[in-house]
Every structure is written in structure tokens, then in C-alpha cells.
Amino acid sequence: MPSRFPRLPHSPRTAHALAGLLAGAGVAHAAVPRLFDQIVPRSLPGSPRTWTYLSGAAELGLAAAVAHPATRRLGGYAAAGLFVAVFPANVRMARDWRDRSAPLRAAAYGRLPLQAPLVWWALRVARDAER
Template identity: 65%
Template sequence: MSRSPRSPLVLAGLLATAGVAHFATPRSFDATIPRALPGEPRTWTYASGAVELALAAGLALPKTRRTAALATAAFFVGVFPANVKMAVDWRHRPAPQKAAAIGRLPLQIPLVLWARSIAENGKGQA
């Protein structure tokens, strides 16, 4: 999936956009935080936004790209429970919102594979 040399930068842009959104509109993200996590949802919202920004920076730099790509793949797996919670919570919403929430679930697979592909292509780089 990461055949283009721009691929890491595109993924970095996606993560940076999501990271900024966590700070710009945190309330929408707070609602997706699983109740089983300790502490306040806003803390998790800000922490995940900060992680997304850090991962974006790591992907943008060739020296840290491979490690950041592996961490990004793990991050996408780690946030999957929030996507499941959102799909469950939104099951009674209007069809477009419900479809968006459910559509996020299988989207995690290509995101994980994309990040892993970037890591594989990063082997042998500085």
C-alpha cells in the first residue's frame, strides 16, 4: 500500500489532522472513550490527540519513520475499542451517522496495513 514515496506523508497528514481535531473539538471524541478506562474522557481525548501528532511528526521524518510507522500500526489497533463503542452508541442515530460509525470499524484494517507497509519500506533507511 505504501508504494508512493509520498505515502508516509499522506498518513502523517491524516494523523496530524485527527490530532488537531482532538484539541479543536474534544467533546465529540470524549464520547468515544470506553468507560472502562480510568480517569476523565477528556484526558484520554487530549492524550490520543497528542499521540497522533507525535506519530505524524515521526512519520514525516525519514530517521524516525520506521519506528513511527510500527507505533502507528499499534495505535490503530489500540483505538479500535473506541470505534466499537462509537458504533454501539450510534446504532440508533440516523442512517448516515450510523453508517459512518460502522464504516470506521473495517477501515482500521487498511490503516494498520498501510502503517506496516510504511515500516517495511522504511527498512534500510537511516
């Protein structure tokens, strides 16, 4: 059955690049949590800082899972789920930043369509790990 996803070269570099992106995001959550606190949906219970640290820890854990061949398949699928789960925070950021400067607005709105390729990338990594 043909795949609906474009073919990528089967290479651990693709998975390692995704792991690097996830690790960088996880470190950023710890290094500059205030930026992430601002976009945590207020409908979530508890402190925004708690959600910031939890999501950063999840990204670091997923980075490790994607980087390791034995856990890459599960890590890829879980990363795709995380990218879908954080979409509401990106929507909130775009909505909250609509009165900011043009470059900040562009960054906030630019994040929205980037979620789809991130989901696709994570799914591709997971499916490549099945071979």
C-alpha cells in the same frame, strides 16, 4: 521471502500522506474534543477528556515520527499499534450510535472496517522505511 503486503511504490509521499492523516486526527482531538470524549471506553481510568487529549497528542507525535525519515520506521510501527489500540473506541461508537440517523450510523459502522487498511498502511510505511 515474499511480503504478505501488496507492493506500494516506495515513495515518501505514502509516508507523508499517513503523517497528514495522523496530524489531522490529532488536531481534530483538540478542536472538537467533545466528539471524541463520547467514544472513550468508560473502563479507562480518569476523565474521557484526558484520554481525548492524550490520544490527540499521540497522533501528532506519530505524525511527526512518520514524516521524518530517521524515525519513520518506528513511527510506522507505533502508528499501527495506535490504530489497533483505538479499535475499542470505534466499536463503542458504533454501538452507541446504533439509534442515530442513517448517515451517522453508516459513519460509525464504516469506521470499523477502515481500521484494517490503516494498520496495513502504517506497517507498509514502516517496512518501506527499512529499505
